[in-house]
Amino acid sequence: MQVAWTYINENHLLYKGGWTLIGLIVTLLLIRVINRVLYSIMEHNNKYYVAKKRVYYFFSSVFVIFSVFLWLDSMDSLTTYFGLVSAGIAIALKDLFANIVAWLFIILRKPFEVSDRILINNQQGDVIDIRMFQFTLMEISSYEDGEQSTGRIINVPNYYIFVNSLINYNKGFKYIWNEIKVLITFESDWQKAKDILTNIINNHSLHLSEEASKMIQHAQKTYLIHYNKLTPIVYMDVKESGIQLTIRYLCIPRQRRTTVNDIWQDILQRFDKEENIKLAYPTIRVTPN
Numbered sequence: 001m002q003v004a005w006t007y008i009n010e011n012h013l014l015y016k017g018g019w020t021l022i023g024l025i026v027t028l029l030l031i032r033v034i035n036r037v038l039y040s041i042m043e044h045n046n047k048y049y050v051a052k053k054r055v056y057y058f059f060s061s062v063f064v065i066f067s068v069f070l071w072l073d074s075m076d077s078l079t080t081y082f083g084l085v086s087a088g089i090a091i092a093l094k095d096l097f098a099n100i101v102a103w104l105f106i107i108l109r110k111p112f113e114v115s116d117r118i119l120i121n122n123q124q125g126d127v128i129d130i131r132m133f134q135f136t137l138m139e140i141s142s143y144e145d146g147e148q149s150t151g152r153i154i155n156v157p158n159y160y161i162f163v164n165s166l167i168n169y170n171k172g173f174k175y176i177w178n179e180i181k182v183l184i185t186f187e188s189d190w191q192k193a194k195d196i197l198t199n200i201i202n203n204h205s206l207h208l209s210e211e212a213s214k215m216i217q218h219a220q221k222t223y224l225i226h227y228n229k230l231t232p233i234v235y236m237d238v239k240e241s242g243i244q245l246t247i248r249y250l251c252i253p254r255q256r257r258t259t260v261n262d263i264w265q266d267i268l269q270r271f272d273k274e275e276n277i278k279l280a281y282p283t284i285r286v287t288p289n
Contacts, residue, residue: 024063027060101159118167121160126138134158138151139153169253175251175253178250179246183245184278184279192277240282
């Protein structure tokens with residue numbers, strides 16, 4: 001046995017070939033064992049497929065590097081080749097490394113946290129999970145459709161925070177400004193309509209102004225935020241089909257559609273009692289000669 005081992009050591013070809021074969025067997029066994037573990041703990045086939053590919057690519061790369069170290073005799077050639085291989089791996093896996101760096105950035109700097117509502121790369125939703133390579137959103141509909149949950153899950157690569165603008169609805173100041181546009185006819189009593197809208201919006205959101213003012217004072221220690229007026233207000237403008245009264249008020253992002261519903265309900269009930277206030281809509285007036 002000792003003679004055979006000495007012969008193999010002296011014959012470099014057999015020595016390197018034997019260790020290469022051992023490396024290959026160990027690599028295949030590791031890949032198979034890890035994939036079995038992943039299969040038993042992962043419920044979704046897509047996630048299992050991606051994880052299986054990553055395991056295969058990682059251990060295959062390790063085996064290739066091991067083989068290069070084993071078969072190259074020249075240290076200069078080895079250093080040059082290893083540098084090229086490292087550069088190639090860095091380029092091929094740049095998104096993977098970027099995701100890890102972005103994950104560290106998310107954990108340390110906290111541009112958003114779980115339960116925050118964000119908008120990134122035209123995808124918006126509530127953050128429900130943050131992992132090393134991706135974060136997960138519970139998708140919400142567009143602003144025009146009320147920003148309510150669609151029930152769909154969005155997996156976003158972490159590195160998107162480096163290449164896309166990020167909007168956080170909850171960071172620093174948890175309220176948003178919302179507007180409701182009410183169009184009345186030119187013949188309506190716009191002053192009375194404005195007073196009615198002011199009373200309605202004060203009943204719905206005036207109580208939020210004091211709390212928002214305290215939150216602004218706290219947020220100003222971190223961000224350069226300047227708000228001189230936080231109370232609800234009604235603006236007036238003239239449009240082609242009538243006088244537009246715009247209600248502007250503070251609300252919690254997740255309650256925006258509910259507040260719009262409640263406010264419009266009050267508006268319709270109050271306007272229905274007023275004979276000299278009518279809602280307007282696009283019209284064409286024909287005047288005979």
